Amino acid sequence: MEKAVKMAAxxxxxxxxxxxxxxLSTSHVYYHGITNIFRQPEFEDRFxxxxxxxxxxxxxxxxxxxxxxxxxxxxIGRENPYLRKAGCSMIVSPYNNQGIEGF
Numbered sequence: 001m002e003k004a005v006k007m008a009a010x011x012x013x014x015x016x017x018x019x020x021x022x023x024l025s026t027s028h029v030y031y032h033g034i035t036n037i038f039r040q041p042e043f044e045d046r047f048x049x050x051x052x053x054x055x056x057x058x059x060x061x062x063x064x065x066x067x068x069x070x071x072x073x074x075x076i077g078r079e080n081p082y083l084r085k086a087g088c089s090m091i092v093s094p095y096n097n098q099g100i101e102g103f
Contacts (some may be wrong), residue, residue, distance in 0.1 A: 006030045
């Protein structure tokens with residue numbers, strides 16, 4: 001299962017030219033595409049770049065703050081309560097595969 005989750009994050013990032021993050025639990029977080037994120041024009045703004053870098057420095061705390069969701073949730077830019085400082089959008093989608101849950 002771990003290999004499949006890593007591959008899913010990698011493929012999603014490659015297909016969208018964005019970053020992707022996937023979890024098996026708060027202690028198993030996989031991400032890919034950070035370079036894609038930093039290529040976005042918004043990150044020419046140093047404060048947005050630093051806000052996102054701060055998120056990466058505290059990734060486990062960020063994951064633990066996210067509420068458990070039942071269905072896909074979309075947060076746009078500064079309306080995103082979790083990434084407001086970085087001004088990032090985020091799509092969160094839960095999954096359950098053979099009793100293993102994550103997003």
